Amino acid sequence: MxxxxxxxxxxxxxxxxxxxxxxxxxxxxxxxxxxxxxxxxxxxxxxxxxxxxxxxxxxxxxxxxxxxxxxxxGAPVLARDGIANLTARIERVEPLPARQAVRVTLLPLSCSDEGRSAGVCDAALAPQHSRLRRSAVGVIRINIPDENAVPGLAPGAVIALRARLVPPPSAAVPGAYDYSAVAWFSGIPATGKALDPVKLITPAPTGGPAEWLADARIGLTAHIMTELPPGQAGVAAALVTGDMGGVTQDDNDAFRRSGLAHLLSVSGLHLTAAVGATMFLALRLLALWPRLALRAPLLLIAAGCGAVMGIAYTLLTGAEVPTVRSLIAALVVLAGVALGREAMTLRLVAAGALVCVLFWPESVAGPSFQLSFAAILSIVALHELQWTRRTFEKREEPWLRRLLRELAALLLTGLVVEAALAPIAIFHFHRAGLYGAAANIVAIPLTTFVIMPAEALALIADCVGLGAPFWWVTGRALALLLWIAHSVGSLPGAVTFVPTMSRAAFALIAVGGLWLALWRTRARLLGLLPIAAGAAMTLATHPADIFITGDGRHLAVRGLDGRVALLRERTGDYMRDTLSEISGREGDDAIALDDLPGAVCGPDSCTATLIRDNRVWHLLATRSAYRIDRAAMEPACAAADIVASDRRLPDWCRPRWLKADPNLLAKTGGLAIRLVDPGVTSVAELQAAHPWAMVATDHDDRPLPQNDPNFARRAWAARDPWRDDRPADAGGMQR
Known part of the structure; x- marks a missing residue:
């Protein structure tokens, strides 16, 4: 219990x-x-x-x-976009060599009048919600391109810069990543980019432990980047310092597709390797002194050394929340070892989860917490089963049979972990890997027993100039790890995309999984029922047919073949991937709306005829800032069911169902529109009344479709949905 x-x-x-x-x-x-x-x-x-x-x-x-x-x-959110001249103290520095930039976290000290008018300073950072009673300025995250960076960017330094600042972005469309919630709990009211070269006002202080750790982290990352080729160096730095700025986008995608992305985030695996290696070396070295070995509790001393190493490694990597969670679990394990207790039990997992929820309750909603605890819970629950203990316990047998037994245990564990993580990956990332279990059988031992020890020895040997052989071994091992990631990630069917999973379906699967893992009797099998119900709900859910981003610039139409058609041909990679993956396809499969059957596009706008469930829908979307004559625009609006635009449309543009222009999108954020069982879901609806939710501004007060679940049905009831009586020349606007 x-x-x-x-x-x-x-x-x-x-x-x-x-x-x-x-x-x-x-x-x-x-x-x-x-x-x-x-x-x-x-x-x-x-x-x-x-x-x-x-x-x-x-x-x-x-x-x-x-x-x-x-x-x-949360600190009060920036009211609107703006450009400000800031004087600020650096709180954190994150090199991003793969992006040719440096990310700094700043505490504003003062800013110009234009910055005050933009809402950057504390006098203008008034609370956006009536229930908030604070007006303190939070930290600001700024990306500084390499050409605008200067030497001396370190924690504690005071700099002056001119930057464009924007509020933390909400989800582009319903179901996409919502950074505004993360920024709220991190106290980040604004993000931005430096526009001019930075000026160093006051150098960073030296001598303090915090400054020493920050300098050591930055210096260690820079040293690793010079010892290995760019691709290998980025992964090597991520393993040691937790800095993923040097990992290229291609490598990052390959690790995600192959199910090896967890290797790049310093967490349980890396901390276990560091603590385990320290304990092993401490035991072996202390045992060389016979008198000490006979009279001192070497296991207790080794556990203490492992705890010190775990704490030091956590501080060196920046003490991020996932690493701190892993450290807490490791310390509990070490305490159990020191007391002679069996440490790896479900009560250990429960204790770690309890501590994390008490200190970081907001992490519960994030994929990091869910993935890490789902993985360790499934592993411990599997190996506490009597059948698993009997099958895979160590015994006297030939080495080949022992090897096969251990490989079978690894494979079974990997499959169980993949099954436990799949719903979480689908819910947050709309994808699930198929070959991750097989890839991890090779990648985890390679990382734990070859790459990390070789890299540690290389860094130690560099103190006396003898690290070259160890760097060679590290480079060859990293090359093999990258080959595994790219090879597995490029296999056909390596990733399965699932368009959407509702919160209710995810909750059912989570409850069923916990029931399976925590009960000890045959009643645990009842957990299969909610899992089956959640899976059935996910498979039966029809994905949205049209997505419109919160700024109105991007629109995606899901074709009958599942491919996504994008309004703008020059859509960036991030937005292309977001709109494609949330529709259940890979970003590379996206096509232009011009190529969608039933679409007619010109330089300024597109019309599309969509047939869903024997109903005909007409869509109109603008894609330029040029003026369109009313004589062409008004009949096109009247012929359309849905109009989408990134500019405010006049009142005489009256589509039959929905006009998604900035007047509406400022209230709703991004939209997901279903044409089968018609309905609209908005980002504002999902954010509801949480503190980071979108704030309504001085726009018109038209009723919003997403606030009325019967809006779509009443709209269709007002006309005959089975008859298309609109003008045949709906695309004449382009001519």
Whole structure:
């Protein structure tokens, strides 16, 4: 039963993210309090009533904790885009050699009048939400191109720069990555890019531990980048310092497609290798002294050395939340080893999750927390099964049979982990890997036992100028790792794209997986029912047919063959990949809207005729800033069901169903439009009343389709959906 305590807190946090606003959050808290009282009152002191009551209280604690932190975490969001001359102190530096830039996190000290008018300084950073009672300035993340960077960019330095600042972007379309939520909890009210060369006002202080660690991290990354070729150097730096700025986009995509992306993020695997190697060396070296070996608790001393190494490695890599979570788990394991207890148990996983939820409740909603704990939970639960223990326990047998048994255990573990991670990957990234289990059988031992030790020896040997042989070994091993990633990632069917998974389906699968992992009796098999229900809901969900980004510039139409047609031929790689993957296809498969059957495009606009479920839909979208005559535009608007534009359209442009121009998109954000069982989902609807949600500005107050689930049906009822009585010359606007 104690294993369900962190599950209850996670459920409370997830409920807060899922539910729309304060009334719903208060309802959750009160209902859980009522359930807890009922459990204590009617449970008659039995285990069942007490368990229900404690679980309900843990849900309430989780909801209250994340609500409390959200109210106090975020700095006021930048009101609008602007250009400002800033004087700021550097808090963090992240080199991005693959992008030829440096990312700095700044604490603004002062700014120009134009910056104040843009809302950058604390006098203008007024709270955007009435319930917030803070006006402190948060940190700002700025990308500085290499040509505008200067020597001396280090934590603590004061710089002056001219930068274009924008509010943290919301999701481009429903279901895409929403950076505004992450920025809120990180206290980041604005992001931007330096426009002119930076001026160093005050050099960074020296001598402090924080400055020493930051300098060591930056210097170590720079040293590694000079010792290996660019592709290998980026991966090598990521393994040691956690800096992924040197990993090229192609390599990053290959690691993602092959299921090896976890190797690039410093977390449990890397920390385990560092701690394990330290313990191994400490035990072997201390055992060389017979008197010490006979009288001192060497295992306890080795565990202490491993703990020191884990803490140092965490600090060196920047103490990111995933690394800190792994450190907490490692320290609990070391404590269990020192006490002579079996450390790798489900209670260890529960303890680590409980600590993480208490300190970082917002991480529950992110893929990092979910992926890491799903992986370790599935591994521990699998190897605690009696069948698994009997099958794969060590025994006296020939070396070949022992090797085959260990390989089978690795393969089974990999398959179970892949199955546990697949729903999370689909929900957050709309993709799932197929060959990750096989790739990890080779990649994990290669990274743990070859690459990381060789790289550590190379760095140590560099102190005396003898690191070249070790760098050669590291380079060859990294080349093999990159070959595995690219080869597996390029195999046919290496990645399966799934357009969408609803929150309800994801919740059902998560509940079923936890039920399977935590129960010990045959009742655990009941967890298969919600998993099957969630999978069925996902397969039965029809993906959206049209996506419109929040700025109105980009539009994607999902064709009958599943391919995505994009409005603008010069759509950037990020937006192309986002719109394609959320539609269930790879970015390289996207086509231009001009090539979509039924579409007629000109330099200024496109019309498209779409047939869905025996209904004919007409779409009109503009794609230039040039004026279009009313004589051509007005009949085209009247002939269209949906009009999308990145410029404000006049009132006489009246489509039959939806006009998605900046007047509407400023309120709704990006839109996902379904033509089968017609309906509209918006980013604002998904963000609801959370603190980072989009703020309505002074636009018109037209009723929004996404606020009325029956809007689409009533719109269709107003006309005959089975008859196309619109002008045949719907594309005449182009002529």
């Amino acid at each position: 104690p294993l369900w305590l962190p599950v209850g807190m996670v459920a409370g946090v997830a409920g807060w993210f899922w539910l729309p606003g304060e009334q719903a959050w208060e309802g959750l808290l009160l209902s859980m309090a009522a359930l807890a009282l009922a459990g204590f009152a009617f449970g008659r002191g039995g285990r069942a009533g007490r368990s229900v009551a404690i679980f309900a209280l843990s849900v309430a604690i989780g909801c209250g904790l994340i609500w409390w932190k959200a109210e106090r975490a």
